[in-house]
Amino acid sequence: MSHVFEYALLRAVPRQERGEFLNVGVLLYCSPLDYLRCKTHVDEARLRALDPGIDLELLGDSLRLWCGACDGSTAAQVRETTLGQRFRWLTAPRSTLLQTSPTHTGRTEQPDEDLDRLWRTLVLPPA
Known part of the structure; x- marks a missing residue:
């Protein structure tokens, strides 16, 4: 049986005034299956092309917090x-x-598989 899910891409926006971003993750939520997860990938070279001074440590911390909010592992x-x-x-x-x-x-019938598919298609750099 398939269930409706919602998803959103996580975007790193190094300089908001320029409006440029890079997809660095995906969130997938499926209410009937009590499922909320995120999967991330940071391509440092591509981000540094947008902004050589980007704070990658801050971005990594933020992604960990967001993923922790999804799976409940955060203390927040x-x-x-x-x-x-x-x-x-x-x-x-x-x-x-x-x-x-x-x-x-x-x-979806398998939200883990759809999360992985969306991540591979929309977040990872083209092969």
Whole structure:
């Protein structure tokens, strides 16, 4: 049986004033399966092409916190909310180094497989 899921891309935006970004992860939320996970990949060379001074340590810390909010491994208060509330909080518009795309939907029977497919297709550099 397939279930509706929502996903959003995680974007590194080194300099908001330029409007340039690089996809560095994907969030996938499926309410009927109580599933919220993220998968990331940071291509340092591509990011440094956008901004040689990017703070990659800050980006890495932010990604760890966001993924921890998804799987509940963070100590932050956000883990006391429902998965749906977490997904909405994570995908809310913001003007920071880490932003999300608009949300999109799909259908899934295996959310881990769809998360991996989206990550390979939309986040990893072209082979």
